[in-house]
C-alpha cells in the first residue's frame with residue numbers, strides 16, 4: 001500500500017544487507033548510538049522501526065492491541081495468549097505465591113554450591129549460573145527433581161537456546177540445526193512429563209498448585225472449547241524456561257564479576273548487608289521471606305547492573321495498521337523494535353550513565369516512567385521479575401557470605417544476543433572464614 005506523500009517514513013535505511021545488519025545489531029547495540037529515537041532498518045529480513053527513549057517506549061508499551069500486536073522473530077516464536085495459561089503462570093509467579101518458594105530456592109542454591117563450588121579453587125561462573133537458574137525453574141515450576149532426567153533436560157535446553165538467535169540455515173552441523181533437534185527432544189521430554197503429571201492428577205488427585213504443569217492440567221475442561229491443549233502446555237513451559245533461566249544467570253554473572261573487578265565502597269555495603277543477615281541465622285538455617293526484604297542494598301546493586309547490562313536487549317511488536325508517531329508514519333505490518341540499553345544509557349535520563357551508581361535507585365520515583373525497562377513494560381511486562389529478584393538475592397547471599405574471589409583472566413563481554421562472556425567468567429575462589 002502506498003503511503004500518502006505528506007507523511008514520511010522514519011529516517012534510516014532498509015537497504016543494508018539483512019543478515020549483516022541483524023547480526024551486528026545483536027552483537028553490539030552501542031554501534032547504533034548515532035541514530036535517532038525513531039528510525040527504520042531491515043532486521044531479520046523485515047522492515048523495522050527501531051525505537052528508544054521515554055516517549056518511544058511509552059508508545060511501544062502502552063499502545064493497545066488495536067495499534068500494536070505482539071510479535072517475535074521467527075526463531076523465538078512462542079505464544080502466551082491463552083487466557084487460562086497466562087492466569088496459571090501469573091498465579092504461580094505473583095509475589096504472595098513466591099513467598100512460599102524462598103525455602104525451596106534456598107535449598108537448590110545450597111545444593112548447587114555444595115556440588116559445584118565447595119572445595120574448588122576455580123569455577124567458570126556463567127555456565128554454572130545457567131545450570132542453577134535452570135534447575136530452580138525445573139524444581140519450582142515443573143516439579144522435576146534432581147537426577148539424570150533433569151541433567152539431560154538442561155543439556156538439551158542449553159543447546160536449543162544456543163541456536164535460537166542464530167541465522168536459520170538448515171544444514172547439518174549448524175548451530176540452528178542442532179538447536180532444532182534439541183528442541184524436538186525437549187518437547188518430547190515435556191510431553192512425557194505432562195503425561196505423568198496428568199496421570200498423577202487423575203489417580204491421586206495431586207495438589208493443582210504443586211507445580212505449573214499440574215496447575216495448567218487441572219484448569220483443563222474437556223467440555224470447554226477453550227481447553228488448554230497439550231501443545232499449548234509444552235509451548236508455554238518452554239517459553240517460561242527460555243525467558244527465565246538465561247536472563248537471571250546473566251544478572252548473577254555480572255554481579256559476581258562486579259565484586260571481582262570493582263573495589264567500590266558501594267560494593268562493601270552490599271557485602272556487609274549480606275553478612276549482617278547471615279549473622280542472624282543458625283548454621284544451615286534457611287533464608288525466609290523476611291530476610292529477602294532486608295536485602296534492599298543488594299537489590300539496588302542488581303538494578304544498577306541491569307541498567308548498564310540489560311540481559312534482554314529489547315523486544316518486538318507489529319503495527320496492526322498504519323500508525324502516525326512523532327511526526328512519522330509506521331506502515332501496517334512493519335516490525336517495531338524497542339531497545340533497552342540505549343534508553344538506560346541515555347545521559348538525558350541517567351546522569352553520568354557510564355558510572356556504576358546503585359544510589360540512583362534509592363528513590364524509585366525519581367526515575368521517569370518508561371525509562372528503566374530491563375523487564376519491559378505495559379501488558380507484556382515480564383511476569384517473572386519477582387521470581388528473578390528472589391533467586392538472585394538468595395544466590396548472592398550464599399556466594400558473598402561463603403567465598404571471596406578474583407578473576408582468573410580478563411574476560412570480554414559481547415552480545416550473543418544475551419550479554420555473554422568470551423570465556424564464561426572463570427574466577428579463582430577461596431572460602432571465607434566462617435564467622436557466622
Ligand code: HEM
Pocket residue numbers: 080137239240243244245247248251306311312314315316373374375376377379380381382383384385387388
Ligand atoms: C533478570 C531476569 C529477567 C529479565 C531481565 C527478564 C526480562 C524480560 C523482558 C524484557 C520481557 C519482555 C519481552 C518482550 O516484551 O518482548 C520478559 C518476558 C517474559 N519473562 Fe522475563 N525476565 C527475567 C526473568 C524471568 C523469569 C525468572 C521468568 C520465569 C520464571 C520470566 C518469564 C517471562 C515470560 C513468561 C515472559 C513472556 C511474557 C509475555 O510474552 O507475555 N522472566 N522478560
